[in-house]
Amino acid sequence: MSVTIYVPGDSGALALGADKVAKAIEKEIAARGIDAKVVRNGSRGMYWLEPMVEVATASGRTAYGPVSAKDVASLFDAGLVSGGQHKLSLGDPEKIPFLAKQTRLTFARCGITDPLSLADYEAHGGLVGLRNAVKMAPADVVKQGTESGLRGRGGAGFPTGIKWKTVLDTSAEQKYIVCNADEGDSATFADRMIMEGDPFVLIEGMAIAGLATGATKGYVYIRSEYPHAIAMMTKAVEVAKKAGVLGKSVLGATQGFDIEIRSGAGAYVCGEETSLLNSLEGKRGVVRAKPPLPAIEGLFGKPTVINNVISLASVPVVMDKGAQYYKDFGMGRSRGTIPIQIAGNVKHGGLFEVAFGLTLGEIVDEIGGGTRSGRPVKAVQVGGPLGAYFPRALFDTPFDYEAFAAKDGLIGHAGITVFDDSADMLKMARFAMEFCAIESCGKCTPCRIGSTRGVETLDKLKQNIEPEKQLALVTDLCNTMKFGSLCALGGFTPYPVMSAINHFPEDFRPAAVAQAAE
Amino acid sequence: MVMQPASTELAARTAAVISELKDLEGPLIPILHGLQEEFGYVPQETLPIIADALNLSRAEVHGVVTFYHDFRKEPAGRHVLKLCQAEACQSMGSDAIAAQVKQKLGIGFHETSKDGAVTLEPVYCLGLCACAPSAMLDGEVIGRLDADKIDEIAEEVRS
Numbered sequence: 001m002s003v004t005i006y007v008p009g010d011s012g013a014l015a016l017g018a019d020k021v022a023k024a025i026e027k028e029i030a031a032r033g034i035d036a037k038v039v040r041n042g043s044r045g046m047y048w049l050e051p052m053v054e055v056a057t058a059s060g061r062t063a064y065g066p067v068s069a070k071d072v073a074s075l076f077d078a079g080l081v082s083g084g085q086h087k088l089s090l091g092d093p094e095k096i097p098f099l100a101k102q103t104r105l106t107f108a109r110c111g112i113t114d115p116l117s118l119a120d121y122e123a124h125g126g127l128v129g130l131r132n133a134v135k136m137a138p139a140d141v142v143k144q145g146t147e148s149g150l151r152g153r154g155g156a157g158f159p160t161g162i163k164w165k166t167v168l169d170t171s172a173e174q175k176y177i178v179c180n181a182d183e184g185d186s187a188t189f190a191d192r193m194i195m196e197g198d199p200f201v202l203i204e205g206m207a208i209a210g211l212a213t214g215a216t217k218g219y220v221y222i223r224s225e226y227p228h229a230i231a232m233m234t235k236a237v238e239v240a241k242k243a244g245v246l247g248k249s250v251l252g253a254t255q256g257f258d259i260e261i262r263s264g265a266g267a268y269v270c271g272e273e274t275s276l277l278n279s280l281e282g283k284r285g286v287v288r289a290k291p292p293l294p295a296i297e298g299l300f301g302k303p304t305v306i307n308n309v310i311s312l313a314s315v316p317v318v319m320d321k322g323a324q325y326y327k328d329f330g331m332g333r334s335r336g337t338i339p340i341q342i343a344g345n346v347k348h349g350g351l352f353e354v355a356f357g358l359t360l361g362e363i364v365d366e367i368g369g370g371t372r373s374g375r376p377v378k379a380v381q382v383g384g385p386l387g388a389y390f391p392r393a394l395f396d397t398p399f400d401y402e403a404f405a406a407k408d409g410l411i412g413h414a415g416i417t418v419f420d421d422s423a424d425m426l427k428m429a430r431f432a433m434e435f436c437a438i439e440s441c442g443k444c445t446p447c448r449i450g451s452t453r454g455v456e457t458l459d460k461l462k463q464n465i466e467p468e469k470q471l472a473l474v475t476d477l478c479n480t481m482k483f484g485s486l487c488a489l490g491g492f493t494p495y496p497v498m499s500a501i502n503h504f505p506e507d508f509r510p511a512a513v514a515q516a517a518e
Numbered sequence: 519m520v521m522q523p524a525s526t527e528l529a530a531r532t533a534a535v536i537s538e539l540k541d542l543e544g545p546l547i548p549i550l551h552g553l554q555e556e557f558g559y560v561p562q563e564t565l566p567i568i569a570d571a572l573n574l575s576r577a578e579v580h581g582v583v584t585f586y587h588d589f590r591k592e593p594a595g596r597h598v599l600k601l602c603q604a605e606a607c608q609s610m611g612s613d614a615i616a617a618q619v620k621q622k623l624g625i626g627f628h629e630t631s632k633d634g635a636v637t638l639e640p641v642y643c644l645g646l647c648a649c650a651p652s653a654m655l656d657g658e659v660i661g662r663l664d665a666d667k668i669d670e671i672a673e674e675v676r677s
Contacts, residue, residue, distance in 0.1 A: 012661065015652060015662075184643055187605065188647070224588055227657050266587035280544050280547075282544040285585060344606040417605045417606045420609070428605070431608070441585075
């Protein structure tokens with residue numbers, strides 16, 4: 001029987017040499033005349049073990065990692081194809097604590113299947129949700145979405161079902177489903193992982209959204225920094241079209257649905273939904289004032305569902321197992337699971353999908369294993385460049401939309417960047433302002449001018465020019481940006497800045513001033 | 519500024535890219551990507567041709583081209599090295615890495631080496647945040663950058 005060896009094609013694994021490993025394995029297979037084939041799967045999301053090679057043996061999958069090309073010959077010598085012992089043996093991947101502790105609903109297949117095999121996808125529970133949706137009335141599909149409690153995973157946390165209902169209730173000749181795959185936040189890679197590792201789940205989610213709302217055309221707007229995700233999604237859409245999942249009829253339904261992949265062009269602000277729509281229309285990615293809501297006047301002025309990748313990729317499991325099943329995970333008004341991305345200076349970096357409710361401390365210390373550098377954790381930025389910096393004192397905050405908001409923070413797209421004690425929080429606050437200045441679309445004054453003034457003010461603070469005055473000024477400026485900006489770029493940049501100032505005041509007092517005060 | 523009329527060859531190549539993509543909904547960004555792929559940058563001379571084909575003003579096309587970081591006004595070096603400078607990479611010392619790379623290549627961000635070998639650019643997140651610091655060399659991703667990998671990159675771009 002032919003043996004299957006899995007070598008991830010995920011870009012995180014590629015960045016650590018997975019292509020070289022795959023080549024070396026192919027070479028050994030040929031040289032040794034072994035009956036085996038290599039499948040390029042997605043990543044399981046344990047990046048400190050990548051490239052993680054898996055072999056399907058008679059008793060299940062067994063893993064090895066992190067594998068480099070020079071390990072390959074010795075792996076074959078140790079009997080890799082039958083799961084032989086080697087110094088890189090990890091055993092059953094599902095029993096690795098990092099994976100065993102997770103609840104994988106959205107990422108159920110990621111890292112397990114061949115991303116481009118629809119047969120593999122179906123064998124692992126794929127398309128069940130879409131087949132259910134085909135048999136249901138649109139309003140009932142929307143109802144499932146609403147009752148599941150699923151909220152937008154892009155950061156805003158807006159209930160997905162409500163968006164869908166608005167689009168369903170708005171009549172128009174053409175409606176659109178737009179998938180926001182402009183995952184620009186540092187520390188986030190869940191969208192990339194799912195698009196590279198299980199693209200059909202996103203396609204299925206979008207098709208369900210189409211049936212639910214009467215939209216027949218979908219766009220996936222993927223940032224240009226993700227060439228591998230663009231390539232994978234493009235191929236997967238072709239496969240889905242050939243199989244009749246997409247096209248004039250969705251799996252035999254009277255309604256059709258088609259998907260087109262579009263590449264962004266390096267503008268961070270296009271992750272904001274209205275500027276993304278402008279970009280898709282071929283305009284400058286400038287933010288639109290709301291109302292009108294995109295659900296009523298969105299892409300080309302037509303009713304449009306615009307959802308994040310993870311929101312849409314979570315829809316199939318809801319439609320497969322039911323709203324109640326999904327809703328039973330989580331806490332408070334944060335229902336279901338959330339793929340937490342643990343990044344930066346951390347020992348066990350990767351993707352951890354779990355029900356809402358773990359504390360920040362559990363995530364960083366227990367799951368992440370502390371810093372990679374081995375030094376103490378100083379700060380953790382939650383929610384990307386627009387998220388707050390949390391000190392250890394707030395590590396008891398549970399991972400929940402409302403709990404984070406109550407501590408002047410946000411979950412955002414659930415990315416977590418860990419910093420050790422070498423981090424300079426004044427520098428990080430300045431970077432937040434600088435990043436906002438680089439990426440501002442320029443439409444509203446608080447964001448466009450405020451960010452530049454913010455950089456200047458923090459520079460003066462660093463130079464110890466009237467520090468108290470600069471701190472007062474930057475606080476006032478943040479207030480203006482927070483309440484006066486059109487979108488979250490200008491509106492949320494105050495989160496990293498003010499949290500750095502409030503939680504790490506020692507970093508904002510130049511040494512000379514601190515001494516004078518003593 | 520005097521606009522140079524497009525050469526016949528450039529005009530023909532531009533028209534070919536446009537005709538392939540203009541029937542898409544919202545074709546401007548795909549066309550600009552297509553032109554950058556064709557020429558390695560978006561030549562100024564193509565803007566009036568695009569404007570004409572899409573029934574837009576030149577100002578509108580100019581506004582779009584200059585809004586997006588991706589579109590180049592002039593050709594890049596033979597290699598393009600993008601270094602991630604976002605928070606997750608900063609937490610793993612991307613500042614020091616960038617300083618080493620700049621010194622090694624003798625250029626700063628947004629610059630091309632005199633021999634035309636390499637263009638260096640900052641990028642704000644490649645989604646490789648769990649294997650920081652990261653980079654992309656001509657579309658190939660690189661994680662956990664260190665001094666050895668920088669040496670390899672420097673060698674590769676010079677060969």
